[in-house]
Amino acid sequence: MQGNLQLRFDERFELQSGEFELPLSGVTVLFGRSGSGKSSLLRAISGLDKRTHGHLTVNGEVWQQGHKHLAPQSRHIGFVFQDAALFPHKTVKQNLAYGIHRLPKNFKPADFDQIVHRVGIADKLDRKVNFLSGGERQRVAIARALLMQPKYLFMDEPLSALDWRAKHQLLTLIEELVAEFEIPLFYITHAPPEVERLADRIVFMQQGKIETIETLQQALARPDSPLFDEQGAVSVLIGQPQHRVESGWHPVNLGEDVLWLSESSPIHVKSVRVRILAKDVSLALSDPKDLSITNHLPVTITELIPESEHKVLVRLRLRDGQYLFSEVTQQSVERLHLHPDLALYALIKSVAMTE
Amino acid sequence: MQIFGAEIDLQPIWLTLEIATITTLILLIIGTPLAWWITRMRSSVKVVLEALIALPLVLPPTVLGFYLLIIMNPNGTLTEFLRWFGFEGQLTFSKTGLIIGSVFYSLPFTVQPLMHAFEAIPQRLLDAAATLRAHALDQFLTIVLPLSQRGFLVAATLTFAHTVGEFGVVLMVGGNIPGQTRVVSIDIFDHVENLEYTEAHILSGMMLVFSLFVLMLVYGLNRRFGVKVG
Structure with a gap:
C-alpha cells in the first residue's frame, strides 16, 4: 500500500499524511493520541470520506487519484467500528446477512456457520442487537466484517468501550483470527498494551501527519518511544511456553533461560x-x-x-x-x-x- | 345533511380531507429527498436553504398567498411553465392551485421533522453499510428509512393537520368556490360572516373532535413504535 492522503475541512487540514508505504501483511497499528488523525487516515484509506484527496495505490490497484476515488463498496474491505455500528433495527442474523446479500454473484460465500462459531456468537443469532453486551456486539461486528471475505481488515479502536475482561478475550480472538484467516489488519488504538500484543509494525501519528513507521522491535528499542509516554519504558519479550505448571508457575523459555509466569498461556x-x-x-x-x-x-x-x-x-x-x-x-x-x-x-x- | 336540526353541507369537509391527503402525499415524496439532501449538505448554502424552507412558519399566510397568486395567475411564471407540459386551464381559484399553495405552505412541517430524524442517524451506520457494499440509495432504503419511522409519522401528521387548518393561503389563492376551493376553514368563516352561528358551531366542533382524534391516534402509534424501535 503506497500513498499520500489529505483531508481538509474549512481551510484546516484534518489529515496530511505525507508519502507512506506499508506492507500488506500482518498487523499494522495506527497509534497516536485522540485527534492525531489516525481515524481520519483509516477512513481516508477505506474511502469512507468523500472529501479525501491525494493518491493511494493498493496492491497495484488505484484507490485514490486526486479527488477521484474507488467506492468503498468495491475495495474488498472489512471494517469494525469503535462501537460496533450494528444496525439497531435488525437482529444479529440480519446484521450478518446484510453484507452477504450484497456480495457480487460470482463470490463464493464464506462458511457462515464456521465463522459464527469461531467468533462465538452462534447462540445469539436471533437476538436483537440492543440486548447484546459490548463484547458480544464487537464479536458480531467482527463476524459481519469477516463474512464479506475481505482482502483487508480495518478496525478502529474496537476495544475502547469494553471492560478489561471482554477486552482480554477479544484481543485473543483478534490475534487468533489474524493468524487463521491471514488477512492484513490495520488497527487503530491509543493503548500501548494492545500495540505490544498485536503489532508487527506501527504507524505513529501526530497532528494529522504520519511521524514514523517502525516495526514493533524498532519502536520498543527507542527510549523516547511514544509507546512509553504513559507507563515509562516497556520491554516485550517473545518466549516459548512449556505448557506445564510447576508449583503454580508457568515456565516460558527464553533461549536457555526460563521466565516464570503466574498465568498460563493460551493452549496451542x-x-x-x-x-x-x-x-x-x-x-x-x-x-x-x-x-x-x-x-x-x-x-x-x-x-x-x-x-x-x-x-x-x-x-x-x-x-x-x-x-x-x-x-x-x-x-x-x-x-x-x-x-x-x-x-x-x-x-x-x-x-x-x-x- | 341534517345535524342538530341545522342543514350542514358536508362537501367542504370532504374537500378539505382530499386536499390535505394529496398535499401530504406530494410533500412526503418531495420532502424526503429534499430533507436528506439538506441534512447531508456541508456547504454554507445549507443555512440559506433551511431558512427558505422555514419561511412559511414566520410569514403571514396572506403574504405567501399573495406571491402564490402572482406566480399562479393565468400569465404567471408557474402557469406558463406548466403550459409547456400541456397544462390547460388555470391555477388560481382551482383545486390544483390550492394543492400547489398547500404544498408551499406546509413544506416546513414535512421537511423539518424529517431532517431531525435523519440527523439522529449516526454516520457510522452508513459507513458500516458502505463497507458492507450497500450503495447510497440502498443505504437510504434499508438503514435510513426504517430508522426514521417516527420522523415520517410526525411529518405526515403535522403536514396533514396544518393543511387542514390553513386559511390565509386558501383565501388568497383559492377563493370560495363550492366543490372547488371551499374548504372547512373558509366555510366556517362564511357561516360566521352570515351570522349562522349554529352551523359554525357544528363544523368547528367536528373539526375539534377530528383533530383531537387524529393527534391521539398518532401519539398512540408513536408510543408503540417507540417501544419497538427504541
Whole structure:
C-alpha cells in the first residue's frame, strides 16, 4: 500500500499524511493520541470520506487519484467500528446477512456457520442487537466484517468501550483470527498494551501527519518511544511456553533461560509476548539467592541512557539476544559502577503476558 | 345533511380531507429527498436553504398567498411553465392551485421533522453499510428509512393537520368556490360572516373532535413504535 492522503475541512487540514508505504501483511497499528488523525487516515484509506484527496495505490490497484476515488463498496474491505455500528433495527442474523446479500454473484460465500462459531456468537443469532453486551456486539461486528471475505481488515479502536475482561478475550480472538484467516489488519488504538500484543509494525501519528513507521522491535528499542509516554519504558519479550505448571508457575523459555509466569498461556500457541515495565526490573551484580523475586536472568549491559529526574534507563541484552530495559537511579549507577559490557543479573518483579 | 336540526353541507369537509391527503402525499415524496439532501449538505448554502424552507412558519399566510397568486395567475411564471407540459386551464381559484399553495405552505412541517430524524442517524451506520457494499440509495432504503419511522409519522401528521387548518393561503389563492376551493376553514368563516352561528358551531366542533382524534391516534402509534424501535 503506497500513498499520500489529505483531508481538509474549512481551510484546516484534518489529515496530511505525507508519502507512506506499508506492507500488506500482518498487523499494522495506527497509534497516536485522540485527534492525531489516525481515524481520519483509516477512513481516508477505506474511502469512507468523500472529501479525501491525494493518491493511494493498493496492491497495484488505484484507490485514490486526486479527488477521484474507488467506492468503498468495491475495495474488498472489512471494517469494525469503535462501537460496533450494528444496525439497531435488525437482529444479529440480519446484521450478518446484510453484507452477504450484497456480495457480487460470482463470490463464493464464506462458511457462515464456521465463522459464527469461531467468533462465538452462534447462540445469539436471533437476538436483537440492543440486548447484546459490548463484547458480544464487537464479536458480531467482527463476524459481519469477516463474512464479506475481505482482502483487508480495518478496525478502529474496537476495544475502547469494553471492560478489561471482554477486552482480554477479544484481543485473543483478534490475534487468533489474524493468524487463521491471514488477512492484513490495520488497527487503530491509543493503548500501548494492545500495540505490544498485536503489532508487527506501527504507524505513529501526530497532528494529522504520519511521524514514523517502525516495526514493533524498532519502536520498543527507542527510549523516547511514544509507546512509553504513559507507563515509562516497556520491554516485550517473545518466549516459548512449556505448557506445564510447576508449583503454580508457568515456565516460558527464553533461549536457555526460563521466565516464570503466574498465568498460563493460551493452549496451542507456540510463542507468547510478555510485557515487562522498565521500572519493574532491578539489577544485581551477583545472583541473589535470598530474595522473594522469582525471575533472575543473566544479562549484559549494552547502553546507559540518562533520563530526567536523575534516572537512568539501562538497556540489557539477554542470553538469547533479546533486549530488556531496566530503570535505575543515577545514584545506583554510580554505586554499582554500571557500564556497558558489564555482565550482571536482572531481577524482574512482575511479568505480564501482553493483554 | 341534517345535524342538530341545522342543514350542514358536508362537501367542504370532504374537500378539505382530499386536499390535505394529496398535499401530504406530494410533500412526503418531495420532502424526503429534499430533507436528506439538506441534512447531508456541508456547504454554507445549507443555512440559506433551511431558512427558505422555514419561511412559511414566520410569514403571514396572506403574504405567501399573495406571491402564490402572482406566480399562479393565468400569465404567471408557474402557469406558463406548466403550459409547456400541456397544462390547460388555470391555477388560481382551482383545486390544483390550492394543492400547489398547500404544498408551499406546509413544506416546513414535512421537511423539518424529517431532517431531525435523519440527523439522529449516526454516520457510522452508513459507513458500516458502505463497507458492507450497500450503495447510497440502498443505504437510504434499508438503514435510513426504517430508522426514521417516527420522523415520517410526525411529518405526515403535522403536514396533514396544518393543511387542514390553513386559511390565509386558501383565501388568497383559492377563493370560495363550492366543490372547488371551499374548504372547512373558509366555510366556517362564511357561516360566521352570515351570522349562522349554529352551523359554525357544528363544523368547528367536528373539526375539534377530528383533530383531537387524529393527534391521539398518532401519539398512540408513536408510543408503540417507540417501544419497538427504541
